Amino acid sequence: MFRRIILLTIMIAAVTGAPVASAQHTTTVDITFTRTDGTTTNGTVHAPVDATGRPGVVLVHGSGDGTGEHYDLVAAAFARAGIVALRYDKRTEGYTPAHRDYSLLADDALAGLAALRDRAEVDPARVGLWGLSEGGWVAPLAASRSADASFLITVGANSVAPAVQQTWANETRFGTAGVRGSMVDVLARNGIRQLVAAGQFAQADYDPIPVLERITQPVLAIWGDQDRLTPPGDSLRDFQATFDRVGKTDYTLRILPNAQHGGQPTTDGFDKLPGLVPEYGELMGEWVNGLPASATPPSADQPPAQGHSAQPPAPARWWESTAVQLSLLFGVLLTMAGYAVTGMVKSWRLVDRGPARVLLGTTTVGIVGTVIMLGYVLTTRATSFGPLLFGRTLPWLALQLIAVAAVLALGVVLARARHTLSGASAGARARWVLLVCGGTGFLLWALYWGLLLP
Incomplete structure (x- = not known):
């Protein structure tokens, strides 16, 4: 009788989307899939052993070439939580500081979503997107275009344009180091303004707010309270204000204590200690496994303190x-x-x-x-x-x-x-x-x- 009760509980959880026990044993498999422009790219699927019909998530990269162990850490955390995660090779052709196409990168993410939904390990109705940093601009754009993405997770996402974010990050690192005066005023701001004016700052004026207004999927947005690259307080407030303005009722906005931009432990927001902060993987696992109930009613943590608010640099005269x-x-x-x-x-x-x-x-x-x-x-x-x-x-x-x-x-x-x-x-x-x-x-x-x- 006891075994029957356990079996019945698992079956109900699988049908209703209620949280299930974490998977301690995981496996990886390499795949290749075709992008919308006909080119192919490689990826790695992280999954619980013998997984079938599980939720899935596609990891959308931050800036850079998309390499590094951080994505493996996140994918493994998802897999341990019973969620199948796809990490794929980022498109780097034509990707430079002066040129990058968020629309094309969003299409790549949706191609990964289609590839993951076709796999036996996942339930195609429960596959979503996860985006880190720059992926916090790209993944929402992909989600806004797709009826197949079932949820959206962002980490260290910005509510401001890239040029505003980079100016704030420069000001923050100068200010934290004790630098003040003209060095901050000029090097932290005028340098960015000159790059923008010269057309050498890719997507400098990209506005994420209209995209957030179009998101219909449940959203989990996460920031580290020690984030020094993204203004976490401003971004959380803007996410909440945007969602409330359009009447969105299925969002969760969370702050990770003692975490830096990517959710790793930190002493000052600039260094990265090994691994992920303990709450990170657990939060994402419980939220995804608990959908749709875990996203409603909408909830938001208190915005963390910032040294100063992000302000757009003045246009070049x-x-x-x-x-x-x-x-x-x-x-x-x-x-x-x-x-x-x-x-x-x-x-x-x-x-x-x-x-x-x-x-x-x-x-x-x-x-x-x-x-x-x-x-x-x-x-x-x-x-x-x-x-x-x-x-x-x-x-x-x-x-x-x-x-x-x-x-x-x-x-x-x-x-x-x-x-x-x-x-x-x-x-x-x-x-x-x-x-x-x-x-x-x-x-x-x-x-x-x-x-x-x-």
């Missing part, structure tokens, strides 16, 4: 355009190079060469050093910047002092113009004009990039 900025930069370099090269003609040399040499050297070092530092900030996620002085890193402070020296040298060159040009040849006068034009251009450039700001 005409004089901040890529064309103007590059013209100014190369104009300074060319005029200074012209001054240096023409100095080979002895009769064209200036009588008062000391200040000119200082101006030439400081502008060159200032430009090269700032470009290197800007590139470092935009291409890395460094959170430690070494010793600080007056809220500035030592390299930035050095660049500011170099810029001040350049301005002082320009002032001396202008103040001594009558003495320098008295009796000078036409070639010497032309070189002086080149020097002053280059120094003035550097002054304007240094102001925009914060070298002369507090």
Whole structure:
């Protein structure tokens, strides 16, 4: 009689979607499936041993090439919870910082969904999508297009556009490190604005809110309370406000304590300790296995504290355009190079060469050093910047002092113009004009990039 009761309970759970016991033994199998454009990609299915008719989930990648053990950790957590998970190889052709197509990536996710629904391990009526970080833009887009996706899970998803998110992340890592002033104002914000203006920031203005408004599936959205890449408080509030505005009644918004962007343990939000936080896999397993009841009534945790709210960067004005900025930069370099090269003609040399040499050297070092530092900030996620002085890193402070020296040298060159040009040849006068034009251009450039700001 006792065995019959257990068997009846399992059968009822399978029919009603009630939670079932976790599967301690899991297995993996490699598959290949065709994407909507006719190309193929590989994937790995993580499943409980001897699984049939289980819920399924397709893992949609964050930014990057989609490799790394994190997706295996998540897929294994799903499998232990009795849920079949598909991890597939991300499309990397044509995927660069300057170009990526969320619509195409969403189609890839739906191709994975179709492949998983065809497998005997899963119940095709209970297969959904999971998206991490960038996948928090892509997976909702895929779900909004599909009647086959039965649920949506996002982790570290943004309610703001990518350019806003990246600006907030830059400001956050600078602020956490104790950096303040012009280095934050300029490097954390102007760098992003320049990339957007130059068309080198893919999907910079993508707005996720209209997509969230179209989601009909139950949604589980998760954020780590120590997330330093996505503004977790802003995003949770915006998700809830959006769902409530359209009358959605089947959503669950959760905050994982002591977790970073991807749901891993952390000490400060920037490092990643091994594994996943304990609540993570359990939360997703219980929620998926308990659908539809687990998503209703709608519920939301309290938004975690943020150092500051995410704000859109101001649009670039005409004089901040890529064309103007590059013209100014190369104009300074060319005029200074012209001054240096023409100095080979002895009769064209200036009588008062000391200040000119200082101006030439400081502008060159200032430009090269700032470009290197800007590139470092935009291409890395460094959170430690070494010793600080007056809220500035030592390299930035050095660049500011170099810029001040350049301005002082320009002032001396202008103040001594009558003495320098008295009796000078036409070639010497032309070189002086080149020097002053280059120094003035550097002054304007240094102001925009914060070298002369507090």
